[in-house]
Amino acid sequence: MTDPFPFSAIVGQDEMKLAMTLTAVDPSIGGVLVFGDRGTGKSTAVRALPALLPQLTAVTGCPVNSERVTDVPDWAKGAGKTTHRIGTPVVDLPLGASEDRVTGALDIEAALTRGEKAFQPGLLARANRGYLYIDEVNLLEDHIVDLLLDVAQSGENVVERDGLSIRHPARFVLVGSGNPEEGELRPQLLDRFGLSVEVASPKTVDDRVEVMKRRHAYESDHAAFMLRWQAEDAAIRERIVTAREALKKLKATDAVLQDIAELCLKLGADGLRGELTLLKAARAYAAYRNDTAIGRTHIRETATLALRHRLRRDPLDEAGSGARVARVLSDTLA
């Protein structure tokens, strides 16, 4: 059981799968937050990402996965002069990780054995151009959250410690998952996630039967199962690659911008990040569907994802903010 469960074989959870696909099409959307019950396929989806995502060109041995040899940071020892294809990095940030492990720190081994002052890159370096996954993100310690906020914003990791002064690019898609019953997420961090998804376990017998069947097949007939679903994954991968190209050609018309602005205004979303993210998400969705222009359908399908977590909280709203977005959506884009 070395291969993780394939992305396309996850039953239902279309919203979560769509959100992850959109960030793959346009990584600048800025991450996905998945909140929901246990055992709904959150971690399964993330662990399936490396097999799904297209490969990257990177310099051999480069600690930050630079695309060109000229981009390799000067502190990086052992980076080659040639490039090769690597899978998109998906890096796990464990809850108890120390600051050193996240940002990188003085290379103890080099200091101890050779007396050299060298930089040992951390998780942020490894996640560059890829994904950074935080399970139980709502339980993350505050000082690590602060670090992430800054890096996620600037796309650059700055290390000023242990007599080191180093900066390197750290552009990654932040994927966080958690169970809302165990604690809230700080609003500052919430805002940094481009899209937000609420997952619930399937409530129909048919879906649950399908989940069990596929899981059973995955365990008992692994090779055949992987063969079947890897083909589906490959089809999604093709679409992502095509969509990335199409992205550049898609221009937003004034009418689309008007719609988006009106929607965000009516919802009272904090800040302007909602508008920008919604535009990017709608564009990525249009590209993924291979449409030639951004229209209201695209806004409608992505608005809940992009805006749900940016609303002021109403303690009496039991239906959740997703329903509020849907309501305003049907009013505005009637």
Place this chain on the structure above:
Amino acid sequence: MGNPALLRCQLALTLLAIAPFALGGACLRGRAGGARDIILRDLNAFPAPQHRLPPDASDARLFGGLDLAATLSSGTIAHSTGALANARTLILPMAERITPGLAGRLSGALDGGTFCVLALDEGVDDEALHPALADRLAFSLDLDEIRATAAQTLSLDSDSVADARTMFSRVTVQPDQILELATLTLSLGISSLRAPHFALTCARAHAAFFGRDHVTQDDMIAAVELTLAHRATQLPETDPPPPPPPDDEDETPPDETPESEDLDLPDDLLLEAVKAALPAGLLERLATGAARSAIGSGSGARTKSNRRGRPLPARPGRPDQGKRIDVISTLRAAAPWQKLRNKGDGPVRVWPSDIHIKHYEQTSDRLLIFTVDASGSAAIARLAEAKGAIELLLSEAYARRDHVALIAFRGTEADVLLPPTRSLVQTKRRLAALPGGGGTPLAHGLEAALTLSLTARGRGLTPTLVLLTDGRANIDRQGKVDRPQAATDAQTIARAIRGQGIDALVIDTGNRPEPALSSLSQTLNATYLPLPRADARRLSAAVSDALDQ
């Protein structure tokens, strides 16, 4: 033998030994000693190597890292391999003390399916294994019901386990058995999709153990008993089960009926099996619908502190604001550098970057939110008493570690007169001028209290609401004078407050006990105290007593 708990335990452990990685593991709940020690004495049936992991295990211990002692003595870098790298069976003593962080990392590692976990949960009352980890373990066994003398008979036969293991991969299941499990978990309110899969795997292991190559009804019954009973959050209505979706009802009604009965029969058997295996006391809680507490982990009520509580791993920091230096960790951080820093001999040199600070985890401070009715003519007196009570409570706050806040509602609005504080001086100054008069916007007051509670909770406080009123709400949420609507609004917000699990205390200050208020306190799940003409001292005593219960 003959003890059902013992049989259950024996069976669960056997099945776990047959399919250890697919079933994830078991949570063994019970005190140290007795049955637990007998089980742990003989684990030969479980895959080796077996590791025992302390609850405060560091990352290095788990995932490998720098071996400091070896590095220092040899002068070259030495790495240690983590327990997870080669362990196939992981034993976790004091599993209820595992931090969310460790539980998260273990859960992630468990998904890889390379080891199984025996979590020894010694928790009392609310303490329990972290839910993320518990969800990934197929079994939960209560060992307190098993006496040590009875447990002597408990043994796992390694040979038959090994035979069953080879059989396990060949065991087949029928599609309708998968359907049964899906229906059953849905009707028991088990949302996690791991549960039906565990049940299925468990049924296959059971079949393999009895030398069958297909899953029978007996296997299914045994499996649901072991894997689903402790996860149930509701019981389906005892009325005749709803018929399957009437897709082709019009075509052949006579044939439809017997067929649906055929479908229901095994399902009922399975349901009965689950019911029989439900943990004691759960049935009543399920019946009253009060099993909600079983869902949340309550980890939000814990917070980090630099001064007191349970120790957490030290981390680098500056020793200011009364933080305490962790000398051992600091020296440990400084140790590898000594060769570089003082070129030969000399005293140990500690640089500022080496300094590690102690951290503790404590249960959070409580915030008492006084929500006071400042309406009408009686307001002045009532507010004065509330002010007195707050000051009295605060003066003993150093011992009780309580923070207080005061919200007054009158006219058409509610004001936070005193934001959460522990400062007596600030309180006195803020409370000096307190306006009164106007209508009773109870809903506004409760809403302000709810908002404040949620904010406070975000800052790591545990809010408790104390409502002082005579309960005759007459202003609705829109600010209009409308008695029935005002009462309805108050009830709505009270439900929201209860939904957030905020503790509350309702003090009726009217001359006669007000029935509307006692029904409101029922909605809030609050203690109701009629205290007409209460003075500050009695008020503070009543609040203290109610809170200490």
